[in-house]
Amino acid sequence: METWQKMLQRSITKPADLTRKYGIDPQPLEKVAELYPMRVNPYYLSLIRSVDDPIWRQAVPSVNELTDSVCPADPLDEENQSPVTNLVHRYPDRALFLVCAQCAMYCRFCTRKRKVGGEQMQVNRETIEQGLDYLRGHSEIRDVIVSGGDPLLLTDEKIDWILGELRSIRHIEIIRIGSRIPVVLPQRITPGLIRVLRKYQPLYLNTHFNHPDEITTSSAKACTRLADAGIPLGNQTVLLRGVNDDPEVMKRLMQRLLTIRVRPYYLYQADMVQGTDHFRTSVEEGIEIIRALRGHTSGLGVPAYVIDAPGGGGKIPVLPDYLQSLGDEVVLKNYRGDTYRYVNVNQQQPEQEPLRVVNCKVSSGGA
Numbered sequence: 001m002e003t004w005q006k007m008l009q010r011s012i013t014k015p016a017d018l019t020r021k022y023g024i025d026p027q028p029l030e031k032v033a034e035l036y037p038m039r040v041n042p043y044y045l046s047l048i049r050s051v052d053d054p055i056w057r058q059a060v061p062s063v064n065e066l067t068d069s070v071c072p073a074d075p076l077d078e079e080n081q082s083p084v085t086n087l088v089h090r091y092p093d094r095a096l097f098l099v100c101a102q103c104a105m106y107c108r109f110c111t112r113k114r115k116v117g118g119e120q121m122q123v124n125r126e127t128i129e130q131g132l133d134y135l136r137g138h139s140e141i142r143d144v145i146v147s148g149g150d151p152l153l154l155t156d157e158k159i160d161w162i163l164g165e166l167r168s169i170r171h172i173e174i175i176r177i178g179s180r181i182p183v184v185l186p187q188r189i190t191p192g193l194i195r196v197l198r199k200y201q202p203l204y205l206n207t208h209f210n211h212p213d214e215i216t217t218s219s220a221k222a223c224t225r226l227a228d229a230g231i232p233l234g235n236q237t238v239l240l241r242g243v244n245d246d247p248e249v250m251k252r253l254m255q256r257l258l259t260i261r262v263r264p265y266y267l268y269q270a271d272m273v274q275g276t277d278h279f280r281t282s283v284e285e286g287i288e289i290i291r292a293l294r295g296h297t298s299g300l301g302v303p304a305y306v307i308d309a310p311g312g313g314g315k316i317p318v319l320p321d322y323l324q325s326l327g328d329e330v331v332l333k334n335y336r337g338d339t340y341r342y343v344n345v346n347q348q349q350p351e352q353e354p355l356r357v358v359n360c361k362v363s364s365g366g367a
């Protein structure tokens with residue numbers, strides 16, 4: 001069987017490579033691919049059923065990437081929240097550590113479109129050492145998200161080294177990997193890689209499925225291997241116009257993810273990234289999708305819908321209006337739209353009898 005490295009080498013990197021099979025005119029797309037790199041490996045290419053389908057749209061350059069005017073290159077202000085190159089420290093107790101500049105497929109909607117796969121993003125032994133030093137020196141960081149680019153494109157040895165260094169830092173309680181590899185090049189999830197990963201528990205992996213057609217026997221097998229190694233799997237989906245902006249498609253995606261042991265984690269409103277404006281939907285559409293999921297299917301399959309605040313404010317959850325009013329009485333709307341009332345506890349009430357501790361058990365009153 002072909003190795004994942006060989007498969008990656010056979011990737012398509014020019015729009016002209018699509019002409020013979022799909023009959024498209026590559027000329028207007030050449031400029032786009034020069035500005036933002038193109039890489040569609042043979043596996044992901046095989047998922048395309050027709051021109052402009054949801055797989056195509058994620059992978060093949062579009063002239064729309066050039067006409068976008070309102071969006072900045074780095075809307076999340078990652079560069080300003082980077083104390084050292086390739087490390088973003090935005091939240092109090094966790095940090096995002098970028099350890100690879102390449103991906104197995106360059107998503108056209110990528111938030112780090114400004115730099116992944118290009119000269120602007122340099123990752124080398126030195127930047128990784130600097131990141132590790134920063135993490136060693138900041139004992140408030142208990143959770144590190146190893147990302148990129150795609151960290152699982154590194155060799156097993158490199159991954160082993162980075163995870164080993166992270167694990168040797170006492171205050172780092174959990175390690176998370178952010179990788180699209182299980183979706184775009186599942187052949188990379190080899191038994192050898194699994195042997196490396198399973199040494200560094202507690203290790204979590206968040207992957208990135210956007211459409212039910214991405215769930216195949218190969219991606220299911222990759223997820224099974226990871227889950228069998230005791231690695232809890234989560235999924236971060238980006239809401240994308242023309243790809244998954246449909247409550248039925250999204251419901252099918254979430255349900256199918258659960259069948260391959262991947263737990264939906266976030267649904268992202270598309271970031272305001274230069275070159276990706278054509279993928280953005282309204283926020284109302286996102287809210288409608290969550291409304292169509294909650295109560296209508298397994299709660300396990302309902303991700304948190306978030307907007308990553310422009311300017312680096314972090315992820316902010318957005319919910320349909322289930323909470324209608326909050327006072328002495330809480331007025332709630334359920335998934336069917338029916339109204340319910342819950343009698344609230346008055347926070348201003350005089351102090352109630354305090355909890356007593358008996359034989360290390362907490363009990364209230366005389367019980």
Ligand SMILES: *Cc1c(COP(=O)(O)O)cnc(C)c1O
Nearest residue numbers: 088089090091094095096145315
């Ligand atoms: C998303 C993100 C995290 C992790 O956020 P969680 O809500 O804990 O998953 C951490 N740092 C940065 C910079 C992020 O963008």
Ligand code: SF4
Nearest residue numbers: 103106107110149180
């Ligand atoms: S895999 Fe992630 S980092 Fe790489 S291009 Fe896609 S969205 Fe961007």
